[in-house]
Amino acid sequence: MVNLDLEPLSLPGLELKRPIIIAGPCSAETEEQVLETARQVAAQGVKLFRAGIWKPRTRPGAFEGVGSIGLPWLKRVKEETGLFVGTEVATGHHVYEALKHGIDILWIGARTSANPFAVQEVADALQGVNIPVLVKNPVNPDLELWIGAIERVNRAGVKKIAAIHRGFSSIDKSEYRNHPQWQIPIELRRRVPNLPIITDPSHITGKRELLFDVMQEAMDLNFDGLIIESHMCPEKAWSDASQQCTPVQLKEMLDKLVIRHHNIGDTPRVTLDQLRKKIDSLDVKLLELMKERMAVSEAIGKYKYENNITILQTRRYDEVMKDRIEKAAKYNLDNEFVEKMFEIIHEESIHRQSIVMNKDLGQK
Known part of the structure; x- marks a missing residue:
């Protein structure tokens, strides 16, 4: 059992209850694209908006995000729609820039969580800050590395923490972009029972037509939420077009979800599923x-x-x-x-x- 000093996830005026839904485009591309997608996401009842400002890519030459110039766009999203906004950070500079522009939620990506030095840099920049910070699993299936990244953030004084399960790289052929390997987040839940787990079906599947099954699986396993890539025009997205859905498609899937509850007291337990x-x-x-x-x-x-x-x-x-x-x-x-x-x-x-x-x- 891993002991962390955690608080329930919350934002000013908003308690984040299961199922937590975070949605928005993979990347902030233009101010118009960000604002229009945000309006459509808000119209579906979603309260938390995501958009990648800095995008770590596998190979050079791919679109690596617009950078800090996109942060004022997210600020406008907050002002015009009332949505809370979040983005990925990979360096101390990213953290400073995001906080300066009033970003509400930060997450550490899979490539960053695999590097303890990078995580520590982000954690050091978060000293004295207690906004929600989400930690994605490392690219490779290494539970100890994932827990270590979470511990580093917690030791920096951040208490509103959740894990993001986004699947794992594998040399084996699979229908998924990243194999979910459900047993790993299940073991994380057993080791850290009070840590919220949010599943990322977009990066697990890599295909919008497979999103719903993974979404439902996460809910059946009693995980706490979903972070889903949603774009106003997915086929024209500058990155990861095939795994993004429109806000209307997102709402249709959310409406189909079966959210099962069970009375297990205050302490999460391992379910039969x-x-x-x-x-x-x-x-x-x-x-x-x-x-x-x-x-x-x-x-x-x-x-x-x-x-x-x-x-x-x-x-x-x-x-x-x-x-x-x-x-x-x-x-x-x-x-x-x-x-x-x-x-x-x-x-x-x-x-x-x-x-x-x-x-x-x-x-x-």
């Missing part, structure tokens, strides 16, 4: 490990074939079974269960080796 999601994730890891193990079995089969060695090595099998059962006891696993499991694994390993060793026979 959260535990099942963790089981699903662990099962995938088991399958990945089994795939890796069978690849090694096939390599062993190739070695035996090239060296004219028989498949079954009884002595080795007996040693493996004895060792695994002894180790299982340390993990409080039943001997009979472990023995049956490794019998099945061994049977499949023999099968794989047999295919390798007899491949030439099948060609004759």
Whole structure:
């Protein structure tokens, strides 16, 4: 359990209750685009407006945001629509500029949260400030790094903190831009039960047609809110066009959301859905490990074939079974269960080796 000195999320005159909805364009592009999108977002009943002023991009040459000249645009949004406004910060200079222009909410992006030095610079600039600060998960699935970034901000005196779950990079092919890996924010909830978690379906999916399912999943897991990229004309957006929706489309999805509540007292607890999601994730890891193990079995089969060695090595099998059962006891696993499991694994390993060793026979 991680102990943080936290306060409930709030803004002047507005208590942020579940589900917290933050919406606005990926990037502030022009003053007209920002103001018109803000008007449309406000018309849908959303109270919190987001827009990227500084945009860390993967490669040089991409649009990296308009910079500080866009901050007065957000100030106009506040004055003309009454919306609270937020933007991403990655350096101490960003923090100073944003605060100077009255930005209400700041968030630390995934690339920044992966760098403790960068997070510390932002945290140092936040000394004496207690506006809501949201911390996105690092690009890679590293829970300790995520918690460490949150702790750095909290130690700077910021008490209104939330985590943003925006998914994780993966070399595996997926329908998502960033794999949600739900078990990681679920474990964060277990480790820091009083920390609000806001899901970012835009960066998880990378596609507007997939947004709703991730939004609903986050609500089913009892997470606290959603931060969604919404643009008045997504197809003309200067960045991340495919993952942005119009404010009207956003409202349609929000109206469809089923918000489930359960009486669990004052302390958040792990729900059945959260535990099942963790089981699903662990099962995938088991399958990945089994795939890796069978690849090694096939390599062993190739070695035996090239060296004219028989498949079954009884002595080795007996040693493996004895060792695994002894180790299982340390993990409080039943001997009979472990023995049956490794019998099945061994049977499949023999099968794989047999295919390798007899491949030439099948060609004759």
